[in-house]
Amino acid sequence: MIGEILTALGIMTGMGLAFAAVLAMAYRFLRVEEDPRLEVIEELLPGNNCGACGEPGCTAFAEQLLAETVAPGKCTVSDGDTLVRLADLLGVGVGAEEKRIARLKCAGGRSNVKALAQYRGMSSCRAASVVDGGGHGCSWGCLGLADCERACTFDAIRMNEDWLPVVSPEPCTACGDCVEVCPQDLFVLVAESHKLFVQCNAPLSGEDAVARCRVACDACGRCAADAPEGCVEMVNNLPIVHYDTPCQPSPEATWRCPTGAIQWLEGEQFAEPEEDAPPWRTYG
Amino acid sequence: MSTAAAAEARPRSFRGGVHPDDNKRATDALAIERMPFVDEYVMPLSQHIGAPAKAVVMVGERVVRGMPIAEPGAFISTSLHSPVTGRVKAIELRLHPNGKMMPAIVIETDAYDSQRLPAAEPVDVAALCADEMVALVQQSGLVGLGGAAFPSHVKFKVPDDRCVQAVVVNGCECEPFLTCDHRLMLEQPQGVVRGTKLIMSQVGCERGYIGVELNKRDAIAALRAAAPPEIEIVPLQVKYPQGAEKLLIDAIFKREVPAGGLPLDIEMLVNSVGTTLALSDWLDRGVPLIERVVTVTGPGVAHPRNLLVPLGTPLSAVLEHCGGLVPGAHQVVLGGPMMGMAQKSLGVPVLKGTSGILCLDRTAAAPVREYACIRCGRCAEACPMFLNPTRLAQLARFEHVEELEANSLLNCFECAACSFVCPSHIPLVQWMRVGKGMLRTWKASS
Numbered sequence: 250m251i252g253e254i255l256t257a258l259g260i261m262t263g264m265g266l267a268f269a270a271v272l273a274m275a276y277r278f279l280r281v282e283e284d285p286r287l288e289v290i291e292e293l294l295p296g297n298n299c300g301a302c303g304e305p306g307c308t309a310f311a312e313q314l315l316a317e318t319v320a321p322g323k324c325t326v327s328d329g330d331t332l333v334r335l336a337d338l339l340g341v342g343v344g345a346e347e348k349r350i351a352r353l354k355c356a357g358g359r360s361n362v363k364a365l366a367q368y369r370g371m372s373s374c375r376a377a378s379v380v381d382g383g384g385h386g387c388s389w390g391c392l393g394l395a396d397c398e399r400a401c402t403f404d405a406i407r408m409n410e411d412w413l414p415v416v417s418p419e420p421c422t423a424c425g426d427c428v429e430v431c432p433q434d435l436f437v438l439v440a441e442s443h444k445l446f447v448q449c450n451a452p453l454s455g456e457d458a459v460a461r462c463r464v465a466c467d468a469c470g471r472c473a474a475d476a477p478e479g480c481v482e483m484v485n486n487l488p489i490v491h492y493d494t495p496c497q498p499s500p501e502a503t504w505r506c507p508t509g510a511i512q513w514l515e516g517e518q519f520a521e522p523e524e525d526a527p528p529w530r531t532y533g
Numbered sequence: 534m535s536t537a538a539a540a541e542a543r544p545r546s547f548r549g550g551v552h553p554d555d556n557k558r559a560t561d562a563l564a565i566e567r568m569p570f571v572d573e574y575v576m577p578l579s580q581h582i583g584a585p586a587k588a589v590v591m592v593g594e595r596v597v598r599g600m601p602i603a604e605p606g607a608f609i610s611t612s613l614h615s616p617v618t619g620r621v622k623a624i625e626l627r628l629h630p631n632g633k634m635m636p637a638i639v640i641e642t643d644a645y646d647s648q649r650l651p652a653a654e655p656v657d658v659a660a661l662c663a664d665e666m667v668a669l670v671q672q673s674g675l676v677g678l679g680g681a682a683f684p685s686h687v688k689f690k691v692p693d694d695r696c697v698q699a700v701v702v703n704g705c706e707c708e709p710f711l712t713c714d715h716r717l718m719l720e721q722p723q724g725v726v727r728g729t730k731l732i733m734s735q736v737g738c739e740r741g742y743i744g745v746e747l748n749k750r751d752a753i754a755a756l757r758a759a760a761p762p763e764i765e766i767v768p769l770q771v772k773y774p775q776g777a778e779k780l781l782i783d784a785i786f787k788r789e790v791p792a793g794g795l796p797l798d799i800e801m802l803v804n805s806v807g808t809t810l811a812l813s814d815w816l817d818r819g820v821p822l823i824e825r826v827v828t829v830t831g832p833g834v835a836h837p838r839n840l841l842v843p844l845g846t847p848l849s850a851v852l853e854h855c856g857g858l859v860p861g862a863h864q865v866v867l868g869g870p871m872m873g874m875a876q877k878s879l880g881v882p883v884l885k886g887t888s889g890i891l892c893l894d895r896t897a898a899a900p901v902r903e904y905a906c907i908r909c910g911r912c913a914e915a916c917p918m919f920l921n922p923t924r925l926a927q928l929a930r931f932e933h934v935e936e937l938e939a940n941s942l943l944n945c946f947e948c949a950a951c952s953f954v955c956p957s958h959i960p961l962v963q964w965m966r967v968g969k970g971m972l973r974t975w976k977a978s979s
Contacts, residue, residue: 371963
C-alpha cells in the first residue's frame with residue numbers, strides 16, 4: 250500500500266522535474282524580448298479601443314507609440330496629464346493633436362424641413378434611407394432617426410427636440426463611428442478651431458432650396474463675398490471654407506446669410522428649438 | 534389536348550411562395566386606354582439599372598416625339614427618347630420615385646403638334662449579327678418592363694460558347710392588383726407572339742414558351758389561338774412570386790439558375806410580355822420605348838384603369854385622369870403591393886419600370902405593430918430562394934456583415950413573401966435591404 254503511494258509520488262515528482270526542465274530551456278532559448286514599457290503604456294491609455302487614433306485598438310496604438318511612429322497626442326481621448334506622462338515615459342514630445350469634433354452638415358430639423366409624407370416604418374435612418382428616405386422633402390438632409398446617437402460609444406450625441414443630433418464637444422473623440430453610420434454622409438470631423446461651418450448639404454439654389462428647408466443654403470454667395478479673399482468659395486451651389494490657405498475665416502462671412510446655413514460655431518452645434526415651433530408638414 | 538388538360542389540372546409551379554388576394558377584378562376587364570398628353574414631362578436620366586444615361590439635347594432645343602434625348606452612359610445603360618414633341622424646358626434635379634433628387638430632362642409639350650410618330654421600315658432581324666442586334670436594342674431604350682428595369686440589350690449579348698435553348702416570355706403577372714400584362718396578352722396576342730418569334734429567330738432558338746398564371750384563362754386562350762406550334766403556352770399555378778424569372782424557369786423546366794447567375798447561364802432568355810411586345814414594336818414599326826401600360830388601381834382612386842401612359846407623365850396628372858384620389862386615400866405606391874415603393878410626392882413621373890400606380894386607403898395601409906419573432910418558420914417556408922429571412926434580419930440588426938454574406942443575403946430578390954406571412958409583422962424585407970447596404974459598404978471598404 251505505502252509502496253504504491255510512494256511509486257505514484259515518485260512518478261509525479263519525476264514528471265514535474267522533467268517538464269520544469271523543458272520550460273526552463275524554453276524560457277532560456279525561445280524567449281521573445283518585449284518592452285516592459287508596453288504594459289505601462291497600455292495601462293495609461295483609456296482602453297476603449299475607439300479607433301479615433303486610426304489604429305484598431307489601444308494595444309496597437311501602444312505598439313506604434315513604442316515604435317515612435319506616432320506621437321502620444323494622437324490619442325484624443327486621454328486627458329492632458331496622461332499625455333504628458335506618456336510623453337515623459339517615452340522621452341518624446343506630446344505632439345499636440347488638435348481636438349476634432351463631429352459636425353453635422355445639416356440643420357434641417359423637423360420644424361425647418363418640409364415633410365412631404367409620414368414615415369411609419371422602422372425607426373432607423375438606414376432603414377428609412379432604403380425606402381425613399383422617409384417622408385423628407387430634402388433628399389440630402391438629416392433623417393432624424395438617431396442612428397448616430399445609438400452608434401456613439403462615448404454618449405456624445407443626443408437627439409434634440411427638433412430631431413437633430415447635438416454633438417457635445419467635451420466627450421466627442423472624433424472616432425468617426427457617426428461618420429460611418431450616417432446613410433446621408435452628413436457628419437464630418439472638423440478641428441475645434443475651424444469655427445466657420447456650412448450646415449447644409451443640398452446642392453440646390455434659390456427658391457428651390459428654401460421651399461424644401463428654411464435653413465438650407467440657397468447659394469446666394471454672400472458668405473463668399475464677405476469672407477476674406479479666397480477663404481470661402483462656392484462649389485456646386487454650396488460654400489466651401491478653405492482652412493488650408495493663409496487666410497483666416499472670420500464670423501463676418503455669416504452676417505448676411507439669409508437662412509443661417511453658414512454658422513460660426515462655438516461649442517454645441519444646434520440650439521434647442523423654440524417651444525412653439527411646430528413640425529413643417531404638407532400632408533393631412 | 535389531353536396533355537394540356539392534364540397540365541391545367543396539376544399546374545406547374547415552384548417551391549415556397551405565398552397566396553395573397555389578387556385583387557385584379559377592378560381592372561382586368563377594362564381595355565387599355567390612351568392617356569392624353571399633358572403640359573410637361575419629366576424624364577429622369579436614371580430609369581434603369583446601371584449607369585445613368587447622358588443627355589444629348591440642350592435646354593431650349595426642340596424635340597420630336599420618339600427622338601433620342603439621352604444616350605447610354607455605359608454598356609449596362611440605355612437610351613431615352615422624347616415622349617412628346619415639344620421643347621426642352623430644363624435639365625435639372627427633380628424628385629425621382631426612389632426618393633432622391635436626380636438629374637432629369639424636363640420637356641414642355643408643343644400644344645399645336647399632332648404628336649404623330651414618323652413611319653419606319655421593319656428591320657430584317659434574321660440578317661442582323663448578334664452585336665448589331667445588341668446595339669439596335671440599346672438604341673430603342675428598351676428595359677425589362679416587369680418592374681426591375683434591367684436594360685434588355687444586355688440579355689441579347691449571348692457569349693460565343695453559349696447557345697440559347699429556350700426563349701421564355703413572362704406573362705405571370707403575379708403581383709396583386711396589376712393587370713397591364715394581362716390586358717396586353719388579351720388585346721395584342723399576335724404582337725406578343727410576333728415578339729417571341731423575333732427573339733427566337735435572332736438567337737437561333739427553336740422553342741418558345743409563354744408562361745401565364747391560371748387566373749388569366751382568357752389570355753391563355755387568346756395566346757393559344759395566336760401561337761404557332763413551336764411556341765408553347767404554359768399555364769402556371771397562381772402563386773406569388775411566380776413572375777420572378779428564376780422561379781418561372783424552375784416552374785416550366787424544373788431547372789435551377791445558379792446563385793448570383795442569370796438565366797443565360799443555363800442557356801435561357803426570359804423577357805416579360807410588355808418587353809416582348811415593345812421589342813416587336815421597335816423592330817417592326819420603329820417605335821422606341823416612349824410609353825408603357827400602367828395599371829392605376831386600388832381602393833383609393835375614383836376610376837381604376839389600364840392606361841397607356843407616355844413616360845415622364847407626373848403621377849398627379851395620371852391620377853387626375855382617373856378621377857383623382859378618393860377622400861379616404863392614404864398611400865400611393867408605384868408598382869404592386871408586394872414589391873412596390875410608397876411615394877412621398879405625386880410630382881414624381883411614371884418611369885420605364887412603373888407597372889402600376891396603386892392607391893391604398895386607410896384600411897389597406899393601416900399601421901401595424903411589430904412583435905418579437907416567435908420562431909414559427911413561416912418566412913423560411915415562404916421564401917422561394919430557400920433563405921432564412923428571420924435569421925438574416927437578426928444578422929442585419931446586429932450588423933454581422935460577414936455572416937450576412939455567408940447566409941446568402943444576396944440571393945434575396947426582395948419579393949416580400951416573408952414579410953407578407955410574418956405573424957409578428959417584422960419588416961423583414963426592409964432589414965434585407967439595410968443588410969444589403971451594409972454588405973455593399975463593407976465590401977467597398979475591404
